[in-house]
Amino acid sequence: MEFTSLTFLFFIILFFFSYQIIKDEYKKVLCLVSSYIFYATWDWRFLFLLILSSLIDFFISLKIEKSEDKKFLVSLSVILNLLILGVFKYFNFFSESFSKLLTIFSLNYDPIYLSIILPLAISFYTFQSMGYTIDVYKGKLKPEKNFLTFLTFISFFPQLIAGPIMRGKKMLPQIESLTKIKAANLILGLELIIIGFFLKLCIADRIGIYVEEPFNNPQNFGGAVLLISSFFFSFQIYADFGGYSLIAIGLARVIGIKLIKNFTQPYFAHSMRSFWTKWHISLSGWLKDYLYIPLGGNKKGKLSTFRNIMIVMILGGLWHGASVNFIIWGFFHSFLIITENIIRPKKPFPVSISIFYVFSMTSLAWIFFRAKDLDTAYIFFTKIFSIDSYWLNFSFDLFNFLISSIFICIFIILDIFEVKKNKLKKKTRTFLRIIQITILLWLISFLGVFKGSNFIYFQF
Amino acid sequence: MKNFKVILIVLFLFYMGDRVFSKILFSSLKYSSLPIAELYFGKGKADILIIGNSRAYRHFDEKLLSNELNKKVRVLAMQGASFEFLNILIFDYINIYGFPEKILIEVSCLSSGNDQIQNNRFMYHKSEGIRNMLKLNYKRDYIIGKLSNLFFLNTSEFLNAFHKIFVNYIQPPLFGEVSKNEIQDFMNKKYKPYFLIKNNNYIKFNNLNEKLKNDVQIISLISPTSKAIIERQVEMIPFIKRIKSVSHQNFYDFSDTFDDYRFFSDLLHLNEEGRDAFTKKIISKLFK
Structure with missing residues (x-):
């Protein structure tokens, strides 16, 4: 269902x-x-x-x-x-x-x-x-x-x-004390469900068409298209999994159960380390508490810390699926985190550069995650990094591409609003929330993709 | 109480915006150059109408026909369109513009299902036939569309029509040649009959021929198919027989026109070269 x-x-x-x-x-x-x-x-x-x-x-x-x-x-x-x-x-x-x-x-x-x-x-x-x-x-x-x-x-x-x-500590007491649905919870829950559906139906499934074909047959595309589709996959998986999480949190919230947030604007992270405090928070928290810390965490010197990071990230990759691709994905992330630990510039980079760096690196890492096998990932990387006359061959339909790009911009605006909304006055916030939900409902109705595609993370 | 007020405000805004935006978006289609939009917004008048599914859409060069015959020719064909659906377009055309001189029907559409009705549901406002067919075949879409009119516009064909406000419509040909592997694969796997008439389509086809026989010249034809299909299909003979029985002698079989695979983009569709050659053949055979 x-x-x-x-x-x-x-x-x-x-x-x-x-x-x-x-x-x-x-x-x-x-x-x-x-x-x-x-x-x-x-x-x-x-x-x-x-x-x-x-x-x-x-x-x-x-x-x-x-x-x-x-x-x-x-x-x-x-x-x-x-x-x-x-x-x-x-x-x-x-x-x-x-x-x-x-x-x-x-x-x-x-x-x-x-x-x-x-x-x-x-x-x-x-x-x-x-x-x-x-x-x-x-x-x-x-x-x-x-x-x-x-x-x-x-x-x-x-x-x-x-x-x-x-x-258990957070969830069990809530299950013990279930009561009638409260109006405030109903509204908050519905709001989250609507945002979740928007992310899934208008963003993940709409931009999915620019991901599906290049990842299935990368040999037919130029490097630029493959690079764009890897960037698009970054948004697709975030919208898909983030959308699912919001729907889940919203459904639970209606009956008064508070689930933890699974994402807090991960692509605004300034470092790979902070990316993992914002992406799939419930899993990264689990791995930290039940694996990284029992292994010694960062308390036993640098080398041991690096080893622990590597173990945790590789096992985190393997958790997603039984494939070498997921192991390499985990390893790639651990490599980036360790490199960040070793090379620490005296003066931090401007925020925009840091955000671009994190987004680019995670997008490259997603190639391993999304590619059906290592050969596909290899074709992706060689085509992206070998610039020739075919590199700029752009084979997407421009009109639909434009619509998808507009949706990605809306997605980014939603994330910015999520960060800024707590700083607003209550009245302004309520007004903007009403406008936001109404616009999202229009967009779902007009441009949502109702083809019943599965959520990506259901396979794990 | 305050919380429920918020829900009411959202619902009210949604409803108002839904009606206003859907009206604006739909009305904007009067500037679209897509044939279906032109048909319903008063710009689709033609002397010769060509009707069919993807095989008509890909096999007749509208521009070449218009130039050679010095008449306005309109290919009102869509990928996967059934005759039942196309029949609605023909009668809507007649209601808006009167009778055309000729209607050419590529009869492969008699084997198509009614999926295209879903994709063209945005014409719900303009066509009673589409409205009724939607109600009958896609009740769920119809109900949702009633709740949110924007949902009626949520189809790739609407976006295509909207796109054609800014970009002029050009009937797109297919490129490339069918590969040897594709032919081999087809020959090796179990044959799936393509030319099987769907009863609803047949009834509408029959009705159309009967109703319009004194007003319009209706020409039915089968456009070229590849040798591989002709060799393997067994259903074509009864298919043609049934169509001939209602076509008042105006039936032409072009299915074996091309032996050479270089004219085909896939086993059922001509490429650009095939389309040009076939269009010329049609002109010489049917119009001169």
């Missing part, structure tokens, strides 16, 4: 309506049942996996509280969660990589392949579930005793498919 589908519209109206009329003590049950129905509409078989993952962490975390050997239990949870991820997401990749590795040593091994499809949202809910158990182990959180609350926390449908990855 796509967020952009009519079925979801009926589903969500029915959900909000039922939520409003039933007693408070049943609201949690409604959330859980709706979440499972929502997930089952994608593929009901994987519902069992979602429940299994929830069961593991619910019971292990309860045991941790009373057990002497907490370390063993938390390790067990991590191993079981990683095992689920490993089997369903990474088995074929590692099997093939192992086979390739052996051929280096002239050994033959036919890789074993499992014919299973990737369960939707597996990376998101296993990380959320695992993070909860680690928090209980560290004593940051008391284990949840209410089974229903815990199941709802793991499967809460607005953020189940692609995050934001929530922490």
Whole structure:
């Protein structure tokens, strides 16, 4: 059930309506049942996996509280969660990589392949579930005793498919205290949902046409087009994932649940390091708290810090998918962050140059992320950096290209407004918000792409 | 209460703006040079109308025909257009301009579905036929469009028409030649019949021939298809037979006009060279 589908519209109206009329003590049950129905509409078989993952962490975390050997239990949870991820997401990749590795040593091994499809949202809910158990182990959180609350926390449908990855400490108390929909929450929620839909339907899906073809057949395009399409992909993935996150946050907000912000204007970052505090915040925060800091963070000298950054970024890349491209994407980011740490100019660069640098570097990195294999990425880079007479061959339809470019400008203006709006007087802010939402509604209606395409991050 | 006031204000502004902007945008199409816009805004009068799907759109050179025949020729064809939809355009044309001298129908459109109606829904305001067909085939779009008129304009064909306000419309030819691999692939894979008449199209085609037989000369034809298609298709004979039965002897089969693949951009469509050669053939065969 796509967020952009009519079925979801009926589903969500029915959900909000039922939520409003039933007693408070049943609201949690409604959330859980709706979440499972929502997930089952994608593929009901994987519902069992979602429940299994929830069961593991619910019971292990309860045991941790009373057990002497907490370390063993938390390790067990991590191993079981990683095992689920490993089997369903990474088995074929590692099997093939192992086979390739052996051929280096002239050994033959036919890789074993499992014919299973990737369960939707597996990376998101296993990380959320695992993070909860680690928090209980560290004593940051008391284990949840209410089974229903815990199941709802793991499967809460607005953020189940692609995050934001929530922490138990923030989420569990909110699920415990669900009450009737408040007008203020409804308005804020709807506002976020509308902005999210605008990002998805008018920006991500509209500029997607300038990304799809060049990334599928880069050999047919000149360097300039490939460079533009890599810049466009930067906006597409931000609009797509940012749009999804806003819809998720908005849906939750309607019933009073506050999810964390997943993006805070990442392309306005002045450095690669700050980019990662603004991009996919829930995942980068997770990796920082549960991987980077336990590895030693930046407390054990420069070399150890660099090693930790590299491990975290590479694993962060691998989290997205079982492919060498994602590993290189992660490595490329770690290289940029480490380089920034080593080369620190005495006088900081002007803001505009820093922003341009970060945007350009992330756009180049996205090539690895988006390309279907390394060969495609290689063609991209060679064509972009080898300037010849074909380089400027511009094969896009100018009119549609212009519309897409205008949308990107609107996108940037929206981000600037987001930064500046808190400095405005309340009346001015309310006025501008009304104007903003009305204009976005017109644009969605007039230029939204209603073809029901998937959100990019749903595949992870 | 204050919060609900905000919702009401947004809804009110949305509704007002939606109506005003959609009206302005739609009205601007009177300056567009796209054939469908010219048809509905009083600039589409022609002596000869050519109707069909992409095979008509790509196979007849409107400019060459007009120059050679010294008559105004208009290719009112669209990619994927069904005859049922084109039939609406013909009757709307007659309602606005009266009868043309001739109507040429490239009959491949009898095998097309009604998808193009969705793309041309922006003419909802101007055409009762489009309105009814939309209501019948795309109820969801119709309802959403009623709520937001801007949604009626949310189609690539509207953008195309809007674009043609600023850039003059030129009937675009196809370039390149069909590749050997493409032919080989086609010959190897299971044949998917192309010339299968859809019943709705056939009924409308029949009606049109009956209704207009005394007022307009209706010429039906099949434009050239590649040798590969001719060799493999089995449905063409009954297809032609059915069309002939309602065409009052005005049916011409040009499907095997070109043996040479150099005239084809793909297996079903002529390239620029093929289009020119075919247009000349039409002129000599049908008009001289």
